[in-house]
Amino acid sequence: MGRVVLGMLGLGTVGTGVVRLLTQQKNLTLKKIAVRDSTKVRDIELPCPITTDPAEVLEDPEIEIVVEVMGGEQPALDYIRRAIDRRKHIVTANKEVLAKHGPELFEQARKKGVAIFFEASVAGGVPLISTIQKGLEANEISSVAGILNGTTNFILSSMEEKGEAFADALKQAQTLGFAEADPTNDVEGFDVAYKLCILSALAYGRFVKPTSVFRQGISQITPSDIAHAREFGYRVKLVGSTRATGDKLDVRVHPMLVPLTHPLSNVSGSHNGILVTGHAVGEIVMVGPGAGQMPTASAIVGDIINLSSALQLPDFASYFQNAIETEWADTAPPGDWVCPYYLKFSVSDSPGVIGQIGTIFGEHNISIQSILQRGTAEPGASVVILTHAVRNSDMDAALGELTGKPFLKELASCIRIYEPPRDGAN
Amino acid sequence: MGRVVLGMLGLGTVGTGVVRLLTQQKNLTLKKIAVRDSTKVRDIELPCPITTDPAEVLEDPEIEIVVEVMGGEQPALDYIRRAIDRRKHIVTANKEVLAKHGPELFEQARKKGVAIFFEASVAGGVPLISTIQKGLEANEISSVAGILNGTTNFILSSMEEKGEAFADALKQAQTLGFAEADPTNDVEGFDVAYKLCILSALAYGRFVKPTSVFRQGISQITPSDIAHAREFGYRVKLVGSTRATGDKLDVRVHPMLVPLTHPLSNVSGSHNGILVTGHAVGEIVMVGPGAGQMPTASAIVGDIINLSSALQLPDFASYFQNAIETEWADTAPPGDWVCPYYLKFSVSDSPGVIGQIGTIFGEHNISIQSILQRGTAEPGASVVILTHAVRNSDMDAALGELTGKPFLKELASCIRIYEPPRDGAN
Known part of the structure; x- marks a missing residue:
């Protein structure tokens, strides 16, 4: 492949990793890096000039590929739009x-005849995107x-190992650099929701609006739940x-009880683990570092190399353009979901409590799979119930009815239990 | 993409799966299938004529891609050569x-300007090849x-679950269709050796001769070892x-003791599980169906689709041609390997036996990690020893010396223990 000239936007942790890996690639020339603060001391010998004016990257006619590693919605979005408009290919995390803004950006790229590569945007170093796009091309993904x-998985793993409370595990993750000072994005599931929007587009050809993703974080999980x-x-x-359910998508992030025998339950620490189900292949599991400087840089530079070696082919971009529709996907209403539940109640000591819970559950088509009652130090008891698969709307109705009962002190926990995908269920 | 015309060689289990998946692809036309026996009753409605004359596939100018699913060395090799010579792209399992014959075939393909796709040749439905080729492009693989x-993993899993002997587990695998009537190819490690030759070419740019792969099967494993x-x-x-060790490759297949905490130990039944280590990404694990009709067909049809959508680009083949050298790789001599060992001896009751074993081990730089001695029904005892990491040549010398001692009745087992890769070791 001939010499290819790159420009980069951003030079934080990941950007620094990209610069490191690029020095090992002879045919790639990084010409300029646009940064916010050019006076910042950086942990790397720079191979090219830096600038605070993004136009020096976006409007340089020699630059063929723009690598965007700034993060955040703005000004990254505007810069990407400008770069595509100038017919530059994009590699972004x-x-x-x-x-x-996926539908709009892919449409713009199609019109301008350029490609957008984004392996690093989901699951860090794990080449999940190329696996779905190319490796499982013959499959209808379900x-x-x-x-x-990785941040939340690290926190949950520490909580389990050390019996720690969420707040303590979070604090430790922050000290170790696995969680940010403001952890909302990770802990409340926003980060995963964004990734699911991208995965939906790859698997089903339509983006899901981030606001349509059902989202519940891990801050309510207690050591006793674990x-x-x-x-x-x-x-x-x-x-x-x-998941594909008829003509709608079921897209969500929330805590789940995963069976110890299931591969996802063995994904520990800051790793990511992903299970892809296709009609021909069955199930594929991929596990690896979902974040971190060099794994993320590995995905970005992989994209750069693949893109660069394709640049020699005329009109190659169409080969890499995804068949993604410009309309957003519809999502299935949560009330229709079906899955088993783990529930923990705090109840008073009055006789017949279990009987009353069981009756209300029965009236709402909820069948109990396991039950565990333990007396507590204060008067009263804690009751843990695992149900068989139940419709979400039935569970909501039953919990609503229970909440009014005098014997119920508190619904302490309500966590869904993972089941392998079934047609239109879970 | 425009309409692409395919021809196929072979119509066994995998070929039938390919035909099934191809019916879901509108732009791909299967024109003709060459088979050995045209009178055989087949479990599928054929979408095109079949022929017993391979030339009708190999020499049809309309056919752009030849899909080879015959298996075996000959006549498949000759047919592939002829197809490349006629400038047809190849998809093969x-x-x-x-x-x-990899070096020769890739060289011929380069000269003729065609591409060879072979995702299905390793790990069945798991898209391992594309992951190494494209997904981890920025990495130096170590x-x-x-x-x-899958066959041997199924047998070992059954032996563990049911405490069965190897022969019984093999028989059951044959009944269930997981093992062939002549199981040598799987059980003695030939199949894995072939796959390692291909993986070496992808990871390090040079093929390894199958005869240079150190190969040991599982027929000697006993329920008591497990x-x-x-x-x-x-x-x-x-x-x-x-593994890359200096300028030589360490390539081998043999039974190993894998720690229960390691992801590979949780790969059960007929699944495949592969761990790829790259200098930037660290470790990636992929798990999925390593064989079977539809998973293998999934890999083949994925190749066909990716190849077909690239056919519109002029001179696209170079993008998919691998930088593989025509020379064979050198392999490291087994004597230099370093790893811990599991050993099981049958010994006589004479006093000081453990001391004598320990002394001989000490003289050969072998340090003992764990030891377990149990009396047996007959006079004598069984001794199980786990060593720390040791050079293969030291172990060979020590075992040679022990074999001559009168107290040693039998070296019942000698199995290497898995350790994560270290520089030039294990």
Whole structure:
């Protein structure tokens, strides 16, 4: 392949990793890097000039590929639009921009005859995007599900190992650099939601609006939930999934009890693990570092190399353009979901409590699979119930009815239990 | 993409799966299938004529891609050569042909300007090849290791679950269709050796001769080895690996004790599981169906689709041609390997036996990690020893010396223990 000239936007942790890997590539020349603060001391010998004026990258006619590693929605979105407009190919790790503006950007790229590569936007170093795009091309994908956020997986793993409370595990993750000062994006599931929007587009040809993704974080998970789950043969994980259900998509991120025998339950620490289900192949599992400087840089530079070696082919971009529709996908209403549940109640000591819960559950088509009652130090008891698969709307109705009962002190936990995908269920 | 015309060689289990998946692809036309026996009753409605004359596929100017699913070295090799000579692109699942003749075939393809796609040749439905070729492009790969044969993994899993002897587990695998009537190819590691030759070419740019791969099968593994391994926190797996050690490759397949905490030990039944180590990404694990009609067909049809959509680009083949050298790689001599060992001896009751073994081991730089001695029904005892990492040549010398001692009745087992890759070791 001939010499290819690149420009880069951003030079943070990931950008620095990209510069490191690029020095090992003889045919790639990084010409200029646009940064916000040119006075910042950087942990690397720069191979090219830096500038605070993005136009020096976006409007340089010699630059063929723009590598965007700034992160965040703006000004990254504007810069990407400008670069595409100038017919530059894009390599980006920006899940937020793609999730919120994917249809528009891919459409613009199609019109301008350029390609957008984004392997690093989901699952860091794990080449999940190329696996779905190319490796499983012959398959109708029915489900992509997994652990897509290393920070929350690290926190849940520490909580399990050390019996720590969420707040303590979070603090430790922040000290170790696995969580940000403001952890909302990770802990409340926004990061996973963005990734699911991108995965939906790849698997089903349509983007999902980030606001349409059902989203629940891990801050309510307690050490006792984790211990109970273990007792029943499960591990608590933050699972993101996008599934085809008829003409709608079921897209969500929330904590789940995953069976200890399931591959996702063995994904520990800051790793990501993803399960892709296709009609011909069955299930494929991929596990690896979902974040971090060099794994993410590995995905970005992989994209740069693949793109660069294709640049010699005339009109090659169409080969890499995804068949993604400009309309957003419809999502299935959560009330229709079906899955088993783990529930923990705090109840008073009055006789017949279990009977009353069982009766209300029965009236709402909820069948109990396991039950565990333990007396507590204060008067009263804690009751843990695992149900068989139940419709979400039935569970909501039953919990609503229970909440009014005098014997119920508190619904302490309500966590869904993972089941392998079934047609239109879970 | 425009309409692309295909021809196929072979119509066995995998070929039938390919025909099934192709019916879902509107732009691909299967024109003719060459078979050995045209009178055979087939479990599928044929979408095109079949012929017993391969020339009708190989020499049809309208056919752009030849799909080879015959298996075996000959006549598949000759047909592939003829197809490339006629400037047809190749999609093949044939690990034996690629392993034995890869350098020559890739060179011929380069000269003729065509591409060879072979995703199905390794790990069945798991898109391992495209992951190494494209997904991890920015990485220097240092190791590819894993469970690459579903038949032997199924047998070892059954032996563990049911405490069965090898012969019984093999018989059951044959009844269930997981093993062939002549199981040599799988059980003695030939199949894995072929796959390692291909993986070496992808990871390091040079093919390894199948005869240079160190190869040891699983027929000597006993239920007691499996039970002992479990007791010490390991599972017995047939592991294939190819590692870069200086300018030579360390390529081998043999049984190993894999720690229960390691992802490869959780790959059960007929699944494949592969661990790829790259300098930027760290470790990626992929798990999925390593064989079977539809998973293998999924890989083949994925190749066909990717190849077909590239056909519109002029001179596209160079993009897919691998930078593989025509010379064969040198392999590292097994004597230099370093790894821990599991050993099981049958010894007589004479006093000081353990002391004598320990002394001989000490003289050969072998340090003992764990030891377990149990009296047996007959006079004598069984001694199980786990060593720390040791040079293969030291172990050979020590075992040679022990064999001459009167107290040693039998060296019942000698299995290597898996350790994560280190520089130039294990």
